[in-house]
Amino acid sequence: MEALASLRPGEKLLVHHVRRPIHLLARLEEEGHAYALKDLGPGQVKLLIRKGG
Secondary structure, eight states: OHHHHTSOTTOEEEEEESSOOHHHHHHHHHTTOEEEEEEEETTEEEEEEEOOO
8 A cells, every 4th residue: 555655646556466455455446446456376466556536
């Protein structure tokens, strides 16, 4: 969330994660950010977040 806070609306952030970040996804939706999630296999998830605003 710190990295996302430094972006301007419409800018994107690519996050590599080891699992589906369920709590983060809910928070992104609450704050109006769009995202795309791709499961790449065990221990590999990519999350592309577009800052809303």
